[in-house]
Amino acid sequence: MGRSKRVVDMAPGFSVRSDYQVSIEPTEKRIRALFNGKTIADSDMVLVLSETRHAPTYYFPKADVHMDALVLSERHTHCPFKGNASYWSVHVGSELGENIVWGYEQPYEEAEEIEGYIAFYWDKMEAWYEDDVQVFAQSNEAKNTKANPLVEWVLSEAWEATTSRELTHRLVNRLNECGMKVIHIAVAIRTLHPLLAAISYRWKKSKPEVERIDSSYDSLVSGAFSNSPFKPVIDGAGGVRSKINPVGENEYSILDDLSAEGATDYVAMPMRFSDGQINAITIATDGEGGFTTENLGHIHEVLPILSRLYEVHAKERSAATLMHTFMGKHTGERVLNGQIRRGDGEDMHAVIWLSDLRNSTPLAETMTRAEFLVYLNQFFDGMAGAVVDNGGEILRFIGDAVLAIFPIERNHNNESGRDACSEVEMACERAVNAVKAARSAIAETNIELLSTGQPEIKYGIGMHIGDLTYGNIGIPERLEFTVIGSAANEAARIEAMTKDLNVPVLISDTFASAYLGELVSVGQHQLRGVEGKRELFTVRDSSV
Secondary structure, three states: OOOOOEEEOOOOOOOOOOOOOEEEEEOOOOEEEEEOOEEEEEEOOOEEEEEOOOOOEEEEEHHHEOHHHEEEEEEEEEEOOOEEEEEEEEEEOOEEEEEEEEEOOOOOHHHHHHOOEEEEOHHHOOEEEEOOEEEOOOOOOOOOOOOOHHHHHHHHOHHHOOOHHHHHHHHHHHHHHOOOOEEEEEEEEEOOOOOEEEEEEEEEOOEEEEEEEEEEHHHHHOHHHHOOOHHHHHOOOOOEEEEOOOOOOOOOHHHHHHHHOOOOEEEEEEEEOOOOOEEEEEEEEOOOOOOOHHHHHHHHHHHHHHHHHHHHHHHHHHHHHHHHHHHOHHHHHHHHOOOOOOOOEEEEEEEEEEEEEOOHHHHHHHOOHHHHHHHHHHHHHHHHHHHHHOOOEEEEEEOOEEEEEEEEOOOOOOOOOOOHHHHHHHHHHHHHHHHHHHHHHHHHHHHHHHHOOOOOOOEEEEEEEEEEEEEEEEEOOEEEEEEEOHHHHHHHHHHHHHHHHOOOEEEEHHHHHHOOOOOEEEEEEEOOOOOOEEEEEEOOOOOO
8 A cells, every 4th residue: 555664763872672662554454343233434544553562553544434423522531652632432323332432633743644543442342354354352463562660660669659759759760760861840739628729749950859839729720820731631631742942932831941951852641540630740851852752651651550659648638638627737637647436535734715706696697698608707717717826726616616725735844845834834825825816817807897888796705724535526427526524614604704794805714823924804703504703814905
């Protein structure tokens, strides 16, 4: 037919055969493929693509395929030397073969011969014929199967990395040991975090330490992200391969930056997690002529395994993030460290904080659900935000109330070198600072609310200090880590007195005796359910 075999990308500067090759050649045979009794493809112009460690694949010109039986799907995959593949499903009668046909509609230069051609999964078709003779297995020509040096590295070393930062650093070292002359790597992983959309790990030859970059949700709608190679990869369109123009005017601004550093070639590839989440890895080289097919083939082969290693680290981060977000840092760490059974816990000494939103019931009745949630979160921003910023631990949001603690070390000589007495004093100081910060934040919020005709936020805060039992309660199927004990009950009674005395902040005499700063007495009062009267205190100007 006058068509000749082409071997893609022999490694430049070497006369020996590369250990990873892609070849494209015509076959003199007439090839037919059937699905559910119907001939879907029939051609004597078929190309055979052979790739190291893969069975040969027939590519049919679209003109010789019954395209009316094919339905374009949303699936895309990426090959770093063939390009981005689109997929079709085959529908004949009552039979549907999903995503069993693919083609590279705009293949990279290395595989330009297969533009306008499509291929079929061999085992998904009903029957195959070569020159009208049915065949049951693709012929397997001898091919070089020399071991991929990255596979050995993944099995013997990469899995030992305990963090994504360490794994990235080890990957850079191994790629360069294999002669790839990498000058840039970035691994971007989408994350389950209330504030962060993604976490990236970036290494540059000019700055050899692996840098962690946190990306907010706002960054995903920024122009910088929209015009970056990451977007098509994350969106599922496949990957990006680009030889870098040394004089600028590259498709992406990052390529101009890399060009200034001497880069010659760049690839962005999807990394899929087991749940289907698409992440991305980008690699640039300053090697003469760019990446070889052997380079990209080796990376492409181990990418699924690398993805799983990064996924393990990501799942650990997500678990810690979710524990800290929904349970608090102190509590979350204990659960992650194994305190997961009912009854697990510890005795502790702590400042107990309980704050409550005033008039929440009538507010909820007069506001829409969305308005009230915004209002409630404004209250939590001021209260809970102040607690966290001053070293406290949020235990629970109880409707419109916040239960928190400021833990106190019991050791007389703890790791910081401070004695137990100073730990109590510091916890009390942090708690009072949190009160002042919350009062200031709520005051600023109230100015905004009143300017728009909304009701101001009113609140009560009760604080006490004492011994608590801190652990898991509930049923085996649904546990909650919380504090119980008479000290917690007394804190609740003190907070309830803020309504009766019309004083927003009330503090126990036990707390006052341990606090070194100035507090103002509001007299002796009887707490419901507590024997005897107790002197209560407040922070100066707490009525503001």
